[in-house]
Amino acid sequence: MARRALGPATLAAVRAVESSLDPSDGCLLVACSGGPDSLALARAVVTVGARRTLPIAAVVVDHGLQQFSADRATETATTLTTLGFGDVTVRTVTVRSTGAGPEADARLARYRALDEAAATRDATLLLGHTRDDQAETVLLGLARGSGTRSLAGMALRSGPGARRLRPFLALPRSVTEQVCRENDLVWWSDPYNTDPGYARVRVRQTVLPTLERELGPGIAEALARTAVLARDDADLLDALAAEADPGTSTLACQVVEGLPPALGRRLLGRWLRLEHGAPDLNAGHLYAVEALVTDWHGQAGVDLPGGLRVRRTDGRLELVRPDR
Template structure:
């Protein structure tokens, strides 16, 4: 597949993959479900890898949640082989209900499997999220009231993974597959309104496009980029502030109360997560912050996985 032979959508995918890589990325591992986004990514990554002399492999995760999932995984493996992938791992995972919901549990199982494969190859993991996925993530974060970090969406690079297609609309990946004669798999879960992300995709975003005009998806993705830069700076400042507030294995309240609220809540959220708190919501952090800013001798704050007390002017976990 020479550059001259590439269709416009395929060329856009190839250019996006090439732009996302760094000199240290010597082995590429593409996560592929068989859907249009990951198939287009796999095609673009293979093209870039061959031209640059990089090693490349694929990984398909079978969640086992649907009848015939093994056949879907095999079809994805076959598609990758057709794109020139000699090394494709098909990994079946067990999705364990943990109270977070089936979507989150499946995501956690998938991420763990992908990280295991990435580490085994010392590879750069590539994921096929698009600009549409970014817009959906921003809207879901807005609905949860999760703050700037959630509204910042997904980075192109971060958490040992790369998302080369975040700047491209989903329509480009669909067109890329059509140009290459690929037949993507359609996940029935992607049409199930029981999932919040599906409702955002099928109902909320089209409504916003109709009422506010075209360009909403691109605007949401652009907002995520701007918010990510702000959140990165605040997180860096919060790391410095946390070091200055440490005292006797906890956090000194007199140092916390002197911080701007934007830094104080970040310090507390990171501290709580490090201590083992799970599923932190904004009201959890606010309750702990009240031990600092609204101290009246109140008792401990109970959070998922731990409780927080204030003793002798220091916040401690139990």
């Protein structure tokens, strides 16, 4: 790629990537869909890799869910090669139904492929989520009513071995689009991103613009800031819950009773998820399970998603599957 002066948006993107890196980061692997966010990320990584003499690579995931998806993946790979990536891989995945919905199923297949690509290269996987994506995630978490953790949004680092890195969480989507314009990069617009059948699209197209109009500008930035604060609080509560967790298959009610309510509910959630793999818990589920401890009057138990039931026996909580 011919050298040219960095435009202001490109410079902001480069700085965002540089400031997010740790000394332990080696190979930088960009997940690129061909959209403006991931193309802007790829452009920034080219500069950062050269400045820091770090190896760079890119991976494009073809979900096979749309006509000509293979052609678009190949076109994106070609663009990445033109940008300066010598190591570009297209990975085709099979999206299997899990009952969680097509968006969640595609995300599961995508991350599995991306994590495998990162592990193969011992690389840090860079994702192009922006401040706008973070704001949308916080609003969706608020709608679920699942507590502080759901408001924490996406972490800067996450995933297996904390390999996933999101450098653009403080940058608005308008900046990534401007990066593409500054570098003559033509992005692809996924039609799923404008389909109102998806809750995230309705948040993006209707909810956030309405909030901006009625409450004033800066809503996305405020929501992203809320995510940072909520994550700090959630991390502290999780750490305290881990200390209080006896690590047993059943949980003594007196252990929960001796904790402040916020910490007690966090311990219950940890016990249900880690000890028993209970999926998709919301605040209503936790309040109902908590009542088995704090408002016990002989309830039969609490039914949870996945065909699970929590019941109280001899002062202890246990998880059972009534259909077995």
